[in-house]
Amino acid sequence: MTLFTQSLSSADWTFTEDNLSGEVWHKATVPGCVHKDLIANNLIPDPFFGRNELALQWIEEKNWKYRAEFVAAPELFELEEVDLVFGGLDTVADVWLNGEHILYSDNMFHSHRIPLRGRLRRGEKNALVITFGSAMEYIRTKRQGFVAKEFNDPVGGSTKIRKMQCNFGWDWGPRLVTCGVWLPARLEGWSVNRIESVRIAQRHETPGEGAVVVTAVPELARANAGARFRATLSLAGEEIASKEGSADELVLAVADPQLWWPAGQGAQPLYDVVVELLDGAGGGVVSSWKRRIGLRTIVLDMEPDEFEVTAGPTDQKVNRFGLRVNGRLVFAKGANWIPAHSFVAGLGRGDYEPLLRFMTDANMNLIRLWGGGIYEHDVFYDLCDEMGLMVWHDFMFACTHSPGDAEFLASVRREALEQTTRVRHHASLALWCGNNEVIALNQSLYRDNAEARAAYVATFLELLPAVVKEKCPDVSYIHGSPHYPVPGLEGGEPIRSIDEHDWKVWHSLAPVSHYETTRHRFCSEFGMQSYPSPEIAETFCPPDQLNVFSPTFEVHQKNSGGNQTIFSYASRLFQFPRDYRAVAYQSQLNQAYCMKTAVEHFRRQSPQCLGAVYWQVNDCWPVASWSGLEFGGKWKALHHEARRFFAPALVSFRHLGAEKRGIGNYIKNSRGAVEIYGLYDGPGDLDVVISWKLLTLNGKEIAAGSGNAALRQGRGLLWKTLDLTDTLDTVGRENVVLKAELRAAGAGPESPALAGNTTYFVAPLYLALRADPIETAWEPVADGAGRTARLRLRSDSLHYRVCVELEGTGAWYSDNFFDLLPGEEKSVDVRFPQEVGQEDLAKLLVYSLIHTYR
Structure with a gap:
């Protein structure tokens, strides 16, 4: 032993x-x-x-x-x-x-x-x-x-x-x-010796194809130049390569590599690597190191490209900012991650797996591990490997300048050496980032204080990149996010980031249409708050305090002015809500609308823009926040919307006119022309048929059309511009909905659409909605466990953003917060954590926007 x-x-x-x-x-x-x-x-x-x-x-x-x-x-x-x-x-x-x-x-x-x-x-x-x-x-x-x-x-x-x-x-x-x-x-x-770690290096002869050479470099607790090792690489229990020797490096050749890809781009095969330290006398195993790795390359591509995006007082051209995986540029679709609980001790697979699985369920491929939390538990990275979630990994520095004395830097160096060594073998590790928003929020400090400037340089431009180069040289590093190519530490404005945090919507109260004026190369923070559902709010709030301005609720709203900001944006879209359920629902619809507007714009601009990572995916306690998942994992409207706007295939609208309030509170609406875009960012290209139709809110078809489109991987396509002005002037903008669908070429019009979308020509508060009944019917689904039921819904008139609730059951919904079009049947699969009983189905609550104020 x-x-x-x-x-x-x-x-x-x-x-x-x-x-x-x-x-x-x-x-x-x-x-x-x-x-x-x-x-x-x-x-x-x-x-x-x-x-x-x-x-x-x-x-x-x-x-x-x-x-x-x-x-x-x-x-x-x-x-x-x-x-x-x-x-x-x-x-x-x-x-x-x-x-x-x-x-x-x-x-x-x-x-x-x-x-x-x-x-x-x-x-x-x-x-x-x-x-x-x-x-x-x-x-x-x-x-x-x-x-x-x-x-x-x-x-x-x-x-x-x-x-x-x-x-x-x-x-x-x-x-x-x-x-x-x-x-x-x-x-x-x-005894004898101990393997502390192993650095795994990969050499891909041609990224994305051909042989891969895996090199294992053992690091021992005691120096031993004559130590003998054995390294073995296997896949699904089958040995692929093995090497034994006393060299510092053990080289394993993989002739037919199964490459690891982010979610939506391919599979996530994980190879087992075992490195053993052998007893020189009898050849027995003294110490061993076992991990799972993925064969892949991931680099941050910041090279010049064909897009003439400029920034700064000299109109300096802004380069590309995107992740290239196995030679392929991949649009990053994801959200920012904060600690899963205010008390992070003891978190395990059961805490992480549902939240991370919900991210891939929503078609995300990247998680930004934000720098104000922790270097996560090992199981977090294991799960990201398994699910294909690329990890943008901040070092643990956020927003505020930190000390630069020798003692502090020595502690940071020890921390960084250990953490980079611990996680460097993970297939999901895509990028190291020195800090979150330290330059963005401290520009005047660095301009005026030489000691502060020196501390920033010592930590983020010297110490941390040196550690990354030493311990995981195959992983890209940037000094901070937003990422300024020229930091501007010694005065003057920094050159605009090629990785943006866009908070003009929310913090600056800019209209949501601001997003559609941007030309970001990558946007790793943008967001909108919403309130928790009644089911979650009741876990922290007594019934008599269930009011967002109550003393109790104020403790669970940590953003100064947050309530006023939510109402400012929601009031532009909706009529005044009648109770807390309506308030929470409307706030979540507003949040989803804001993020949908931003993400669809960023994706339409791809590959000029190569990332949309909104703030934030999760909560650490029950609270009003920017999250798409409530504390405990319940999906807000945003997360359901994310599943649609992050889907590999996207059909998207862009209005060429606007709806504006003027003097005397008169509304001027110039909406009439609308662009229809198609996009596919899965592997390869896709030939599709795009169809559209303009309907009245009671289901009468006014106009329709369809046509072919050749979608090239990761490149937004302006397919058609419709000018519906004359028609809208006749029927009224408040009386119609425009629907578009995208299907694979050759698929019939009755086949399931790969993507669908709806848009309106007035704010929802002006829609001529009717409170027609929503018909519902349950039917069983054969899932082998009796835990799934299918809900069918139908109505004679349009219901804007229908919400299906079965509170207290822990149910998961295949879709929610959707538009129920007049005369069309909608199916929602509902999965329960236990076998479905009639008492569960009896808890059904279905409502839409009109029910929040009528």
Whole structure:
């Protein structure tokens, strides 16, 4: 035996408030955090309910002590070395073993390995004690002279400590500054040597085709020039290649590679790589390293191209900004990811898999791991590999300038070395980014403060790119997002980003039509808030407070002025809502409309624009926010809309006129001409037939047409411009809907469409909608488990954005928030987490826009 591991998660862990007279110890969980332990022991109320967050701020000012007693397994004493390994400590921690101080830590983002040979007691209990100091006291005393504006920390200081920044509050998250052993702890015994990591390099003779050479470079705990290794590569249990030797590099040739592709571009085959350190005497295995890899190339292409997009005072041409996978430019379709919970300790596959699967269900291929959270748990990256979600990976810096002293930079270097080494083998890892919005929000600081400029250069232009080059040289790096090719640190305006964060809609209150005036090369942030559904709102809000302006709800709206902004935009589209359900529904429709307008514009412009990554996909607690998925994973209207606007095939409208209010509140509507675009960004090209028809809201066809289109992969096509002005002047713009569908060439008109879309010539609040009944009928679906039922819907007149609800059932809907056209039948498959019962189906609630105010 050369390796033995003993988990400490099952040890008898307890905790108490440090320096408390008459200490009372309570049961604790590792991995975990003090807030979760306080909740589990009924010492504090649920921080997510009501206004409880505000009453729990005292926790961050206290020191907390954890202890565990354990008997070390006898197998550990038979080995040469025994280490205590902490995956992560959050954050300011002192560790004692049997009364001896063995560790101090003040960085949440790296692990610790402490040699214990000669320190462990054999055959009797060992006492492990960890004291977590107050993060706030650390901030006050550690860097008193450091001053930088923090944009989302209401108290200040979050960038002075290497800890999850959004723990201190954000404009979508609570301030719950916690502490604890947040990643697993273990005892690890080993002999002879140990593989710490293996760098996997790939050489593709011709990107996208031909042989692939996989090189494994083992990194050992002890230097050993004569060490012998064996590397094996297999796929689905079948060995593909194997190599044994004492060289620093083990080269494995793959003659017929199965390439890994992002979702929507191809399959995601994952090869098993095993690298073993061999005993020089008998050839036995001393240590091994096993991972899954995908054979692929991903590079950030920022080369000049044919598009004359210019920016800056000198009209400098802005280059391409896009990901090239296996030689193919891929339009990035995705959303920004924040931590899946305010308390990230102990998150696992069950927390991540549904949320990430929902992203690929919505035709996304990229997730931007935002820099104010954490370097995620291993299973997060495993799932992204399996699902084909490319990971844009920020280092953990967001919005605010951070220190640049030697001690701080040394801690950041250790963190970066470990994290790049840990995740570098993942097929999904597409890009490293130094920070989120640090330059964008601190331009005046860098212009006026030489010390601040030097700190930015040292961290993001020197330290981090050097680490990436050393540890994962095949992965592209940019210093920040939005990405400024010329940062402008020493004065003057930076050259406009080729990767944009477009917040003119929302923060600047620009009209939604602003999106259609842009010529972005890539847009990695843009968004619109909405409210949670009643089902989720009721988990934190008492019935008498279910009002977005109530004291309770204000605690769950973290963006200053957020409520006013939501109503400002929603009021341009809808009549005044009658209750909270209507408010939430309208806010979600508005959010979906805004993101649909932006994404369809960006996709129509492809390949000039090569990415649409909206803010944000998920929530860390129940809240009003920019998310498309509510806390717990329920789909908002936005996520259903994303499934449509991110689909590989897209048919899209662009109005050439506008509807505007003028003097005296008179409305001037020049809408009449409309462009119809086709797009396909799956693998290869696609020949299609595009059809359109103009209908009255009670189903009468006024005009129609169809024609062929040759869609070239990843390139938007203006197929036709319709001028319907005369017709609309006659029938009234408030009385019609324009529908378009896209089908594969050769498919009949009754075959399922690859894509469909609707548009209107007035804002929805002016549509002449009728409250005709929506007929519904259920029928079973043979899914083998009795968990799916099909709902059929029909109405004699148009219903704008029909919502289907079965609250309390955990149901998932194949489609929702859709237009139900007059006389047409719509089917929705509803999947339940358990076998369907009549009591589930009886909870059906169906409503549309007209029901929110009539």
